[in-house]
Amino acid sequence: MAKFKTHMLVCGGTGCRASASDVLYENLKKEVKEKGLENDVQVVTTGCFGFCEQGPIVKMIPDNTFYVGVQPKDAADIVAEHALKGRKVDRLLYKDPVKKEHVPDSKHMGFYKKQIRIALRNCGLIDPENVNEYLAADGYEALGKVLLEMTPEEAIQIVIDSGLRGRGGGGFPTGVKWKIAQGVKGAQKYVVCNADEGDPGAFMDRSILEGDPHTVLEAMAINGYCIGATKGLIYIRAEYPLAIHRLKVAIAQAREYGLLGEDILGSGYNFDIELRYGAGAFVCGEETALIHSMEGHRGEPTFKPPFPAESGYLGMPTNVNNVETYANIPVIFNKGAKWFASIGTEKSKGTKVFALAGKINNVGLIEVPMGITLREVIFEIGGGIKGGKKFKAVQTGGPSGGCLTEKHLDTPIDYDNLIASGSMMGSGGMIVMDEDDCMVSVAKFYLDFTVEESCGKCSPCRIGNKRLYEILEKITKGHGAMDDLDKLRNLSNVIKDTSLCGLGQTSPNPVLSTLDNFYDEYLAHITEGKCFASQCKDLIKYEIIPENCVGCTACARNCPVNCISGERKQIHLIDQSLCIKCGACMEKCKFNAVTII
């Protein structure tokens, strides 16, 4: 990267692309060419910077200027001002929401201050479609070291010593898993990367694959060498076209450079990687289901043991790890197990990537050391709750996790603390909710997901979750009874205890944790027919307050079903029998004359 004076890094992640960052990239290139700066300025498409809320993002190197919300038409100004004259384009700089000042570079942004980037180290820094940039960032150095200087046992010991635990949800120690797989004999062993990422609202793995695909390939090769496998498979969702494309490019380049294939780096070790596509089934993230799906079957889980390490893909010993787990591996070898183990808490080492989303100011991808508190994540990195509303809950662990509240804000985040608080780490989705979210509805939302995604193999999960959903629906419609709460709890426990796989064993968690933490909301729905958050349509009514109504007709003009009557300058009236409770009238009324009762 040395020869250019300035590098313009344009985010090419899915989020920014959806806001035309690819057009922006083309425009920047065109402007650079027109100004004759091709030898001084390099325009690069990178992976995600994490600050998705205000994308598209352009970052300037070396001064770290961080432009947000950049539109294709802004390319001319960036090149003419910043690249040519060295003047920052103020209007595109990130504005601190509290101080209301422009922030000159990324180092001064609250969003980045507490982050430590290990798994995401290259995301947003290198061109993911150019292996040379990965190589320049110490890429494949770890693989060289392992293949040429270490025995598999020595390499596995380093992973054990690092304390790395699986980032796919379970948190099983990675080194121990490798050791078990190494100890099993088989004619052909397999290394599988789980890139199914089914948790809705989570996009950590995809961002790693889009931003730094080689790191996963390198780690899989190391994994293969350690356990004695020559074949690797990446199971990736078909819904991730960009990540698939970048993986294909990366695999081809790695083969060309002799980093995959026969006799890697002259070590005599052979290893190659193929892609396998998922087809939209959450349960396929579970490792036994994933293996069945790769074999071309319905993705139904099977009982463990046997674990994949004993009998996995095509009945052979198989080691399954998650994308983010792999992304940590090369760094552990480059910087040492001790360094890695120095970050984090006693039992959870290193960092965790979270996809921060929901009612939060800075939606995006963050990587933080284990042991950081939820408060730091939500209020410092996340910039607090959107629209100045009140924080209510944060959901971690996706459909398997639970909702944490105010009282958990100062708990250090690690695998064990989250479980003790009634949630779990999961894969890293973190959804923030505010006072406008109804927690009974949230539980219902997750159950709806589970019911749809249950593979149907075992009855507690197939039938039990459906019953849970029905009870929740009854409560949100205002027909709940007190004994429904006991039923919810009892049924939840039965489903947890008797389901075959992790999906059913964790699916009642959203119900149990909201029952524990928001019992009063359930009560209000049942005994008073009230939804505090005014979200349950059957429990609310939109009404016009005659004293406030000036007869501006704004509500009537915007009502999609024309159920508001009233002449100009006359008090308006809503016909309750036709109202679909969309809320448009309330949004449009400038006089606070529409209210929910």
Next chain:
Amino acid sequence: MTSVKLKLKENDVKKIQEICKSFNNEPGELINVLHKTQEYFGYLPAEVQEEVAEGLGISVAKVYGVVTFYSFFTMLPKGRYPISVCTGTACYVRGAEKVLDEFKRILKVAVGETTPDGKYSITCLRCVGACGLAPVVMVGDKTYGRVTTDGVKDILKEYENE
């Protein structure tokens, strides 16, 4: 699951056979074959599944079992402008349900259905990875972010005269 009756043309049969062959007629490649076949036909009606079963030497029941297991595979044709509303958690908490309701109301079709003129279909999908833009709607390959109920009309307007 309902299905659409369809008479396969000779060309179509040949295409399916080619796809199967490109995967060495290997039964284990069923899912990859289905991906490619759906790419070509747009959906997987019963007649197509029968050909695939034939091509891989497996039972139609096995193919049907796999097609209906995975939500990515569909037995119904999509509209010319397939509308997908993200109902992932991030989009849900930022109002995806209301947006979905508005599409359903205006187009008068339910999720999974296509308008009678074959123009639009509505499906839900879970997280397209653009949660920063929640709620997200896709029409074909085009992504719309921060969609409001009001915005639904404007999106549909773009396709009005096509």
